[in-house]
Amino acid sequence: MASKLRAGVIGCGSISSNHVGGYINCGRYDVVALADLNESAMDEMDARFKIKTKHYTDARQMLEKENLDVVSVCTWHTGHATWTITAAAYKPKAIICEKPMADTLGRAEQMLIACQRNKVKLVIGHQRRFLPAYTLAKDLIAQGAIGKVQQITSYGWQGMPNFSSHQTDMYRYLLSDEECDWVMGNVERKTDMFERGTRIEDCAIGTFRFRGGTQALLLSDVTDIVYQGALIYGSEGMINMTTNNLQLLNKDTGGSWQLHEPDGKFFKVKERGDRFEWEEGGAAQADELADWIEGKVDTHRGRGENGYKALEMIHGVYESARMHEKVILPVRTKVNPLDIMVESGHLVPERPGHYDIRAFLLRGERMTKDDEQVSEG
Numbered sequence: 001m002a003s004k005l006r007a008g009v010i011g012c013g014s015i016s017s018n019h020v021g022g023y024i025n026c027g028r029y030d031v032v033a034l035a036d037l038n039e040s041a042m043d044e045m046d047a048r049f050k051i052k053t054k055h056y057t058d059a060r061q062m063l064e065k066e067n068l069d070v071v072s073v074c075t076w077h078t079g080h081a082t083w084t085i086t087a088a089a090y091k092p093k094a095i096i097c098e099k100p101m102a103d104t105l106g107r108a109e110q111m112l113i114a115c116q117r118n119k120v121k122l123v124i125g126h127q128r129r130f131l132p133a134y135t136l137a138k139d140l141i142a143q144g145a146i147g148k149v150q151q152i153t154s155y156g157w158q159g160m161p162n163f164s165s166h167q168t169d170m171y172r173y174l175l176s177d178e179e180c181d182w183v184m185g186n187v188e189r190k191t192d193m194f195e196r197g198t199r200i201e202d203c204a205i206g207t208f209r210f211r212g213g214t215q216a217l218l219l220s221d222v223t224d225i226v227y228q229g230a231l232i233y234g235s236e237g238m239i240n241m242t243t244n245n246l247q248l249l250n251k252d253t254g255g256s257w258q259l260h261e262p263d264g265k266f267f268k269v270k271e272r273g274d275r276f277e278w279e280e281g282g283a284a285q286a287d288e289l290a291d292w293i294e295g296k297v298d299t300h301r302g303r304g305e306n307g308y309k310a311l312e313m314i315h316g317v318y319e320s321a322r323m324h325e326k327v328i329l330p331v332r333t334k335v336n337p338l339d340i341m342v343e344s345g346h347l348v349p350e351r352p353g354h355y356d357i358r359a360f361l362l363r364g365e366r367m368t369k370d371d372e373q374v375s376e377g
């Protein structure tokens with residue numbers, strides 16, 4: 001039995017419990033150290049999981065002293081590249097960085113380069129790839145259970161980078177990582193809205209064309225319907241997928257919907273309910289990473305290159321709105337096209353006034369992220 005991997009976490013807010021829980025629940029890691037600007041965040045983590053970790057208010061000190069095998073990067077989006085590149089320089093075996101991979105494609109590319117240069121395995125936290133309903137849908141599609149997939153529809157909210165980077169990643173996962181050829185879409189942005197320090201739109205629609213001919217439609221902040229999952233229309237059937245189950249309709253189901261609620265490797269849907277997707281996703285993501293580190297598998301389904309493509313499709317929608325064109329991938333603009341639109345005066349907020357829909361996450365006296373402190377993420 002391989003010895004346990006030493007894990008440390010940078011940024012101990014809400015999603016980091018998914019990482020710590022995942023490391024603990026899969027049984028292959030010791031969480032030895034935490035880094036956060038706020039002591040209280042680290043204290044809460046220790047109390048929640050009944051662990052005793054070393055605390056650092058300077059993440060570089062943790063990287064310097066702890067000889068970590070695996071580092072989690074769980075700061076806000078703008079900190080993902082900073083901390084992944086910094087952590088990579090200390091040569092851990094692997095890094096799990098949260099989604100969206102970065103705030104710009106240029107920074108995401110630097111993350112891939114830094115990890116390659118230092119021989120560090122990079123995973124982006126699109127943990128829904130590990131949900132058994134998602135994997136069953138992927139397998140059914142690959143087996144031809146609904147014929148040729150013609151259309152995938154999904155619904156997002158609170159800006160595309162946050163919620164819908166999971167959905168662009170989901171499209172590719174469902175299609176066995178088929179490549180997206182082009183993106184077309186538009187955004188509305190009347191107010192100066194940000195999400196975790198990243199500029200977002202009021203609403204957006206994106207269409208995505210995949211190499212095999214499948215089309216995906218993303219409706220973000222434009223309907224009352226919002227969920228992680230998809231309606232998948234094939235030439236010979238349909239799948240209605242959520243994070244906990246799927247319904248299949250094809251000739252074998254006699255024209256009625258057939259419910260499938262597969263359990264995970266670590267948890268059962270019925271027992272965990274709403275917590276299932278977080279607990280199973282976190283544990284299975286960490287477990288596959290341990291397999292990758294130990295050479296039991298050749299790759300990880302959440303590898304950095306897949307995270308890059310999920311972000312690229314989102315930025316493809318912004319680029320389509322900016323350029324008024326169908327954007328053929330790869331996206332060649334490496335800064336955030338929404339930022340360029342606003343900063344160049346192309347898309348001026350009609351109702352000015354910066355606000356962040358996740359300001360409630362900030363602790364202490366802070367009400368905004370200080371953009372001068374790049375490393376704060």
Ligand SMILES: NC(=O)c1ccc[n+]([C@@H]2O[C@H](COP(=O)([O-])OP(=O)(O)OC[C@H]3O[C@@H](n4cnc5c(N)ncnc54)[C@H](O)[C@@H]3O)[C@@H](O)[C@H]2O)c1
Binds near residue numbers: 014037057074098361
């Ligand atoms: N995979 C998912 O489904 C999922 C779900 C929620 C959030 N996320 C992602 O996780 C990231 C974090 O979101 P959150 O909701 O946990 O935010 P949060 O505000 O709850 O937590 C962020 C933490 O990072 C800390 N931090 C900031 N700068 C730091 C620094 N320089 N060094 C150490 N710590 C620092 C903050 O003090 C805070 O405790 C976001 O990018 C978000 O998109 C992913």
